[in-house]
Amino acid sequence: MHDLFIAPFTEFEFMRRALAGALALALGAGPIGVFLMLRRMSLVGDAMAHAILPGAAIGFLLSGLNLFAMTAGGLIAGFVVALLTGLVARTTELKEDAALATFYLLSLALGVTIVSLKGTNIDLLHVLFGNVLALDDQTLLLIAANATITLIVLALIYRPLVVECVDPGFMRSVSRAGGLAHLAFLVLVVINLVSGFHALGTLLAVGTMMLPAAIGRFWARDVTLMIAIATASGALSGYAGLLLSFHTGVASGPAIILVAGALYVMSLLFGRVGGLVRQLFPGRHLEA
Amino acid sequence: MLTRRRAMLATAFTTLFVVPLVAGPARAQQSQPRLRTIATFSILGDFVKNVGGDRVEVGILVGANGNAHVYAPSPADAKKVAEANIVFVNGLGFEGWLERLVKASGTKAPIVVATKGIKPRERAGGHDHDHGRADPHAWQSVANAKVYVTNIRDALIAADPSGKAAYDANAAAYLAKLDALEREVRDTIARVPADRRRVITSHDSFGYFEGAYGVVFTAPQGVSTEAEASAKDVAAIITQIKKQKAAAVFLENVTDPRLVKQIASETGAKIGGTLYSDALTDDKGGATTYIDLIRHNLKQLAGALVG
Numbered sequence: 001m002h003d004l005f006i007a008p009f010t011e012f013e014f015m016r017r018a019l020a021g022a023l024a025l026a027l028g029a030g031p032i033g034v035f036l037m038l039r040r041m042s043l044v045g046d047a048m049a050h051a052i053l054p055g056a057a058i059g060f061l062l063s064g065l066n067l068f069a070m071t072a073g074g075l076i077a078g079f080v081v082a083l084l085t086g087l088v089a090r091t092t093e094l095k096e097d098a099a100l101a102t103f104y105l106l107s108l109a110l111g112v113t114i115v116s117l118k119g120t121n122i123d124l125l126h127v128l129f130g131n132v133l134a135l136d137d138q139t140l141l142l143i144a145a146n147a148t149i150t151l152i153v154l155a156l157i158y159r160p161l162v163v164e165c166v167d168p169g170f171m172r173s174v175s176r177a178g179g180l181a182h183l184a185f186l187v188l189v190v191i192n193l194v195s196g197f198h199a200l201g202t203l204l205a206v207g208t209m210m211l212p213a214a215i216g217r218f219w220a221r222d223v224t225l226m227i228a229i230a231t232a233s234g235a236l237s238g239y240a241g242l243l244l245s246f247h248t249g250v251a252s253g254p255a256i257i258l259v260a261g262a263l264y265v266m267s268l269l270f271g272r273v274g275g276l277v278r279q280l281f282p283g284r285h286l287e288a
Numbered sequence: 289m290l291t292r293r294r295a296m297l298a299t300a301f302t303t304l305f306v307v308p309l310v311a312g313p314a315r316a317q318q319s320q321p322r323l324r325t326i327a328t329f330s331i332l333g334d335f336v337k338n339v340g341g342d343r344v345e346v347g348i349l350v351g352a353n354g355n356a357h358v359y360a361p362s363p364a365d366a367k368k369v370a371e372a373n374i375v376f377v378n379g380l381g382f383e384g385w386l387e388r389l390v391k392a393s394g395t396k397a398p399i400v401v402a403t404k405g406i407k408p409r410e411r412a413g414g415h416d417h418d419h420g421r422a423d424p425h426a427w428q429s430v431a432n433a434k435v436y437v438t439n440i441r442d443a444l445i446a447a448d449p450s451g452k453a454a455y456d457a458n459a460a461a462y463l464a465k466l467d468a469l470e471r472e473v474r475d476t477i478a479r480v481p482a483d484r485r486r487v488i489t490s491h492d493s494f495g496y497f498e499g500a501y502g503v504v505f506t507a508p509q510g511v512s513t514e515a516e517a518s519a520k521d522v523a524a525i526i527t528q529i530k531k532q533k534a535a536a537v538f539l540e541n542v543t544d545p546r547l548v549k550q551i552a553s554e555t556g557a558k559i560g561g562t563l564y565s566d567a568l569t570d571d572k573g574g575a576t577t578y579i580d581l582i583r584h585n586l587k588q589l590a591g592a593l594v595g
Contacts, residue, residue, distance in 0.1 A: 008523070012523055013553075014519075014522055014523075014526070014550050014551070014554055015519060017550075131546060131547055133547060134546035134547040134549070134550045136546065136549065136550065245518045245519035246520055246523060249520035249521065252518055252519050255518075
């Protein structure tokens with residue numbers, strides 16, 4: 001038992017670092033994912049990941065594999081797209097999803113253009129797809145700092161955010177904090193995607209947000225509980241995925257997401273809230 | 289409708305394939321009949337330049353610091369290939385994208401495999417999925433580089449018989465330089481104690497160097513940079529370094545150096561400089577020719593292993 005579940009982490013430092021990174025990532029991404037899902041913005045994470053990718057690529061082209069440059073590039077690209085999207089959606093007839101689609105596609109096309117102008121064939125994929133096994137001190141600190149910021153800001157904007165999830169019209173009628181909370185939330189989405197991109201790569205980073213959130217949805221109706229379950233299942237996927245990669249030799253990033261996927265399928269079938277098995281065979285206590 | 293589509297196809301076909309063919313010979317009759325050659329990557333291009341001298345023009349598809357394993361050809365490349373008189377390739381599965389590029393370009397140029405006559409190394413042990421695949425990085429042994437040069441010389445003579453004397457002379461001069469380089473490598477490695485000739489690098493492309501000169505290289509990835517390392521691989525490497533007391537860890541100019549840094553910091557092995565494997569560098573890197581590249585690697589290795 002010890003050999004199977006604990007020894008990999010006590011024996012190897014890189015496994016401890018990977019675990020720390022995965023846990024920090026789960027702490028920030030869990031609640032963000034839940035809010036994205038509740039606001040029917042589940043695909044926004046994916047779109048934002050595409051918006052970040054060119055920024056990070058430009059950062060890489062300008063100064064190589066530099067954590068600061070790539071983070072700054074990703075953050076700037078993400079913030080610009082998030083802010084423009086928010087402004088357009090709130091001031092014009094265009095809905096949020098359409099505004100986002102236009103801006104992230106523009107950002108992506110701009111990034112690809114700049115990369116191709118620069119004309120290098122360095123294997124960008126290796127750089128843009130982070131590696132959870134290669135987290136150095138700087139990157140770990142960045143991920144941890146981002147998770148901390150996320151939790152603090154979420155605590156501050158929690159109330160307006162929840163109200164806006166439930167009834168945006170009401171929120172707008174009683175307070176102007178809704179728009180501000182929404183923008184702050186989008187910024188948090190970007191921060192967490194940049195974190196995830198260092199550890200897992202841009203595309204899989206979205207997986208650590210949305211899969212745990214969907215899992216939480218099948219076990220709880222209450223938002224707080226849903227967030228707790230999402231965070232816990234994100235952390236569990238990180239731990240189990242690393243073990244899976246350690247024992248079977250599959251690549252670590254995908255292993256983490258696949259474990260989350262397995263948890264999701266289990267929740268889909270057996271979840272207490274709307275799970276398929278529950279729906280087909282309602283418990284007897286419901287009839288009594 | 290059908291006929292119009294056919295007419296459009298015919299036009300497209302004519303512009304794509306026939307025009308370059310017609311234009312090709314016409315241009316060849318101009319005053320300076322330089323042979324247009326294409327080499328798939330920078331190191332091969334350097335060989336062709338050395339043998340061809342002034343008589344050939346060398347186009348290179350994957351340039352300095354590029355990674356030919358995962359290269360995506362552009363339309364400009366297809367045009368270059370279509371206009372070439374000879375295309376030089378490494379072979380041994382190095383340029384996976386080449387076959388489609390050649391087909392798409394519709395070139396009539398002969399494809400010359402520069403590794404012809406080299407006995408390919410099998411990837412021994414390690415990753416299961418690599419079994420039966422030849423290691424393409426043959427140029428890492430200078431003896432093999434000489435085979436490249438003779439193959440290139442023969443192909444150039446076949447394509448341009450009037451330049452035979454020049455090609456023979458260029459090749460002979462270059463082969464003499466390679467002989468000197470080979471001696472230099474052997475002398476330097478001989479000065480490293482046998483039990484310290486162990487090195488970790490991020491990309492498994494030094495198999496031929498290992499076979500020829502007896503320095504053992506271990507890599508945390510498979511033979512191609514496309515394979516992503518798993519936790520199991522990394523753990524195996526770390527255990528291996530600790531057990532074998534590998535003297536140094538080297539980064540490389542084409543793959544993710546973060547993983548290698550992590551391994552070095554965990555095992556206490558020394559981080560040597562950068563070893564160049566698949567590509568020449570720009571002026572900044574100091575390895576703009578094959579001979580410079582081998583010298584650079586040799587200096588890095590000797591520095592870290594003797595040190």
